[in-house]
Amino acid sequence: MFYLFSGIILICSLLSITTRRILRAAVYLLCVLLATAGLYFMLNYQFMAAVQLTLYAGGIVVLIIFSILLTHHISHRFQHPNLTKLIMGIGAATVGIGLVLTTILSHSFQAGTAPELPVDMTVIGNQLLSTGKNGYVLPFELISILLLAAMIAAIVVAKKEKNKNSEI
Amino acid sequence: MTGYTYTVFIILIPLVMFLVTGLLGMKWKPIISGLLGTIGMGTSWTLSLITAASYFFGHHAEGFQTIIPFEMKWLQFTDSLIIKMGILLDPISVMMLVVITTISFMVHLYSIGYMHGEVGFQRFYAFLSLFTFSMLGLVIATNIFQMYIFWELVGVSSFLLIGFYYQKPSAVAASKKAFIVTRFADLGFLIGILILSFITGTFDFGKLTEPGTAIFGSAASMSFMGISAMTWAMTLIFIGGAGKSAMFPLHIWLPDAMEGPTPVSALIHAATMVVAGVFLVARMFPVIHFQAPAAQEIIGYVGGFTSLFAAVIAITQYDIKRVLAFSTLSQLGYMMLALGVSGYGGEEGLGYMASMFHLFTHAMFKALLFLGAGSIIHAVHSNNMYDMGGLRKYLPITHITFLIACLTIAGVPFLSGFFSKDEILVAALHHNKLLFAVEFIVAGLTAFYMFRLYFCVFWGKDRHYHHTPHESPLTMTIPLMFLAVASVFAGYLPFTELVTSDKLGFESEMNYMVAVPSVLIGLLGIGLAWILYKKESEVPAKLAKSWGILYTATYNKFYFDEIYLFVTRKIIFNYISRPIAWFDRHIIDAFMVGIGLTTEKVSYKIKGMQSGQLQHYAFAFVAGTLALALSMIYLMM
Amino acid sequence: MIQGIPLEHFLVVSTIMFFIGVCGFIIRRNLITMLMAIELILNSVNINFVVFNRYLYPDQLQGQFFSLFIVGIAAAEASVAIALIINIYRNVKNIEVENVNEMKF
Amino acid sequence: MDLGQFILMRHELLLTVAALAILVAEIFTSEKNKSKLINFALVLFALVTFIGFIPGETGNLFGGSFQSSQLTVFMKNVLNLAVLIVFLQAEGWLRKPENADKISEYFILTLSTLIGMNFMVSAGDFLIFYIGLETATIPIAGLAAFDKYKSESAEAGIKLILSSALSSGILLFGLSMIYGATGSIYFADIATKVAPNALIALGFVFFVSGMGFKISLVPFHFWTADVYEGAPINVTSYLSVVSKGAAAFIFTIVLFTVFKNIVELWKPMIYTLAIATMTIGNLFAMRQNNIKRFLAFSSIAQAGFILLGILGAGELGMTAIVYFVLVYVFTNLGAFGVVAAIHNASGVETISGYNGLYQTNPKLSWLMTISLFSLAGIPPIAGFFGKFFLFTAAAGSGYYILVLIAVLNATISLYYYLLVIKAIFIEKNEQPIPEFRSSNSMRIALVMCITGVLVTGFASGVFEYIRSISKLFLN
């Protein structure tokens, strides 16, 4: 199962950055995100998986697809990538993968000794609203500010000028 | 303390005159400056004579004492190296006081007439005062550094006076040349002083020249490039003296210096400044004699060679002042030679005495010659011998006095030159036969060229003068007459008792073995000149032609000026200074600027990095991160 | 641990995914696809956090929460980015990244 | 946890309230009176800034997620002050008709990023740190694209958001490594567990490059110039001063507290980055003609100097950095203020456009000159002190050669600052920028800047105060 998901993740992510049709790329991305959610399920982090499904796969990908639709014809095909950039990208990725993997694989991870915390919704809910250590109410509040600000930012950028007629 | 304190005024008066005329002179009528200067100088002269009289004829049972009536600290270098400003009276300095003030006074007086109506009359007197001040300061110096200070001042006043006609390019060139050549020599002097002070730790003449002093204790062991330190020091100091006294090969400035007004030539370039070198050697004589015999040898030979060399050139010159200038050179050579062959103490110190004696007499008659020449030039407005002739009719006083001077320098018996030159020849005979021979010949040559001059100018045909030459005014002729008298009688001063190397008098006999031949050769020279130049004839020209190249070379002063020009213009200017200037602009500066330009160039070269392409940035970002990680993980750990 | 699959395998997957994302960011010509590449990157980071949490430090939920917030922020980021992309599209009529280089050097 | 402790979060709370107040005010103002919002916001924020200076308690909240100390309070005050100056300078620009419908957005976005920065500075764990960071970045992208019909502005926005996304991706990857290696996201926990091993080093490098993006260190700096150039001037000055200053603060804090155990590991790295940053920044700044771009590269070079303080790795280093940033706030805002004033009045934003400025606007010219000299580190202007202390800090760790390189770089920087001064004073110009009078708030802002620049150096109390609170903070 893991290898299946992993396979999907890797292949689809590769495809999503190589395909010449933009909508397909979005779909491949969706597959990656879904497979990732699958991994979370396997790891027993259902809440995380659910968020992944709804927010990521549901929200972001939909957003992306909308924007694609706004800006492209569906049949639009890309030109091949610029060769210099291709070499740059692949080079960086290869070196990066090599470097990070050697480092990770040569590291002996020490598992924590403390008892495992059961992962259920109450725990998650409590922690999300707790103010002590390992409580996440502060980030929660903060992210709400962020989301508000992001929303305003997006509106500022996207909203039409009153006296100007733009195409969209 | 010793009753000589008033000597301060001898030197201060000219200084005050200089400042007063220099700063305020322009606001006065010119003549006031002249009169003021002359009166001031007269006072100084009187004071000098009083000093001399009381010094020489006061009581001096055990020889003459060195008296320092005044001394103050001027600049302190170390505990023992102190420059003091003071007045030192001993036989030679007192003698020099007399010489300088006498000639200077005469020249002041003479110039009132000679310089009458010149632009810059006041300036002239200011400079004369400055010169006199400096020269006096030089001779009464109590230490070698004070001497050096005034030495330099003398140089600069000479520069100013030679360049008096500053709008004349030749005068400017001559003054520059004089200054730079002597400056070069002064460098030697300075280094000599440095070495001397390093060895002895003192500048004081008193300590340096004290017989049997112990301050040279460590000197013997010191040497540089195989030559002992003291020889270096003394030779270098001598170079300084040679520069001022225009010894070969530093003589080249003196003939050119004749560009200055004639009274200046009389004062500076005949009687006083040029003997400063001789004076310097005399002042340092004990040191040179005992500590650096090799240097003394050099002095002797240089003196001898210069006298011969200059005499030969003098024969061919036709500029009246130049002939006199080369004559001066020749006579200075005599004096140097005399010092070079002198011993120390009593009879042995004959050369020393003779040198001083000759200095004294030479000052009188050479000043006379120059002033006479000035009178002639004043009359005919030319320096060229061939523009003159038959002047005896027009200028009787000048003629007589000039004749006396010529006879004196030629060594005709019973005139002062005879005595002093004779002593030199005797001294030379005792110590160095070769030098004696040289001087003997020079004595003949001297008589010849002087009378060549004399006959050319005062005899021969009349020339076409622009206006009839007339005798100079009284202010000019009085000095001539005074100096003529001095030239005649100066020889009778008892120099052997007064000015000697060890300050103790000695008895000296006339040496007829020397005197008679020297008189004869002098007469021979006069006779030859009589034959050749009394009447205008073709003979001299033919003779000149027959000597060919040698004549031309001599006439051109053996091309020394050209050599110097080559060295300065070509080598120093073109091959040293110009490349250095080029190097500075194009290598060093270019390098410094280059750093800046390279930076800027690099800045343009790398502008492509900021391509505006987001993905290039991203790549740089990732690559940078990875490179950092790689280096951190694999190089640091 | 889970189903006998070692931690390293997860990490290998996430690492490769991460760099595929990086590669995609560099090579894609289109702003939206670049944004997708970013999502890949963030996704791989999420996997890392979650996996570390699960395998090594299951006593707390720090990793999981971190991922959770990353997802939230990714959404915010994406929305702003897309707004900007649309803005670009309005200005230059396409969203090729190579055209976005008016300012350089 | 009792509510009284919220006083610890006074800055953040006040800012949030302010932002919300502006939002509410926006809703209740009519279309015509929108520009009154500017006055409201200015007064409000001035008030907030002022309140921020009232000393209060310090301590930790949320189990260490939120740390407040005198040092962080001071940092926040510095940031507030900077933003106040930015706001004052922005007033004239906001009053322009094309911005009439975006006034409140400007304030809200700026304030929310400021909130992010404040949280970032106070962060006690990487989560708050990260969210703060993003809060401080994402809205700026919107601000950068504020002049959205200018393609440069749009370009600036997209470049900022995409590179920042990439950088935060990389940063997060690094954080995940660190989390994997230490098992915690809390600073305090990590600090005890950090050890010099490869994984942590890797995570650390990724973290540094993410932060390097914010502080615009070479080679993570490329976005800077383009974004600075494209964004509206007031946003640029905000980015270059407040955003960078906050990032420098937190970067220093994290390095000095969380990663202090591997100090020997990161010193060489910072060393390299410092040299690269100073040099590249200077080399690029040398030949710029656009003044914003010019200041962008100059601020990159300045960031390189900040790294010297980090190498001081201790109380002195911390002090020097905070002090430097404080000075930098006045200095750079002074320069940007002049640029903004000129731009508002004449639209000129090239250096050659400044030719002959002195003939017409001597006061602005002097302001610019003093600011630039301060940037170059010329005494007795505050910039000199700022740099000197940074160098002293670095020299204290024995990095004399680096100091030499840095001072030589300062010399290069003097070169290009002088180019601007040359344009202003020396270059001839037939038609210089005509004489103008800038708005009152701009004047106030500039006076604040110039006072700060001239006084900070002489008033050693500032430095000594920072030093004392740094001491408290680090021990």
Added chain:
Amino acid sequence: MNILTLLVLIPVLTMVVVLFTKDYKGARLASAIGMGIELIATVYLVLAYLAARKTGMMHEMLFTSDFMWYPSLNIHFAFGVDGIAVAMIGLTSIVIFAGIFASWELQFLTKEFFVSLILLVTAVYGFFISLDLFTMFLFYELALIPMYLLIGLWGTGPKEKSAMKLTLMLMAGSALIMVGILGLYYNSAPGGGPLTFNIIEISKISIPVAAQRFFFPFAFVGFGILGALFPFHTWSPDGHASAPTAVSMLHAGVLMKLGGYGCFRVAMFLMPQAAQEMAWIFIILTTISVVYGAFSAIWQTDLKFINAYSSVSHCGLVIFALLMMNETAMDGAILQMISHGLMTALFFALIGMIYGRTHTRDIRQMGGLMKVIPFLAVVYMIAGFASLGLPGLSGFVAEMTVFVGSFQHQDMFHRVVTVIVASSIVITAVYILKVVGVLLLGPLKDQHHADLEDAKWYEKLSTVTLVLAVAAIGIAPLWLSDTIVASLKPIVARLAMVIPF
């Protein structure tokens, strides 16, 4: 109030007053009055100093005052002067006083000009009275910066380029100094205890030799750049040539002295071992400087270039003498600084005045000026004589002290280089006389110059002030020399403690 504080305050107040003047006349009047008061204050300082020494105050520094500035870094405002500093302050006051009058006719942005000029001078005063390396460095850099505007705005010729070159090279020098003083600071307490920037305190301990070896070259070369040390002198010809009159005067006359002063007060005094060890390198460089500068000057045709190269030569002599490290030579070095300061200021003043009349500085285009502008010509000649070391003027005193002092060195190497250096007096004579000959003497070359006006009253005031100073030192050097030597004793003693390698 402490007289030293007053010295800094007067120019500051003057600047303020100048800022509030209405037109150029007011500005120059205010400056002149301010600098006049400053000159009086300086005279008072000199007298007070001499009086204090006479009453037997034996402290190294007098009139000291000390305010804590940055306690945590132990940075103080520490002021105090010894004989050397007093002498340098005297020099500064005279030159700026003359400088103000030399720029009397300047009418382009006069206010700004005088403010910048006085700012520069303020910094110079600050530098000379500082006892704390930090404030010293602060004033040092402050002194460099007004230069850019002064040259760039009011200069002539390729002014921007020259100004840039000058500023950057000098700032690069200050980069080296910065490293040097930071090194000193961190090594100022080898035995533990608080670090300090205070010169006097550092001079009481000995910096570890390894540190000295590392930091000495930095500090020395850094200051040396301003002292026109070969091969870092190239800013000087361009800078001086382009600068306006008063700036050239001040820069060559005073600012270059900061270099020499720093060389010994900071580099040598505080790091004696390294100074002893490395002296030979710099002795060779300065020997080159002296001879090379003089030779370069011969070939120049621009009056300012001639003088600039001459400055290279003369300032080379300063550092040369400092490195000889004995009382006499160092005394000579200080005297040379003052002497060179005065006469080079005089030169630049005159060049400016001549340029203002003939509108050229090329000696090939001028000639025979003695006839038309006798006052200026005579003063030029006096300056020339001072420069070539004529007794009775300051140059002689300084050079002789240097030569005698250097030659007293026990080492043969030192004596040989002294001889080489001494030869520069001849080369100097060559170029000075060349200029005098071409420029002043001879027939009038350009008929347009026939009706030039001679010096105006302010020009006379400016030049006469300097001439008097030059002559005063030249005629009665003893009190100055003695004052300097007395202050040099502790420095030389410290240098001599070290056994030469």
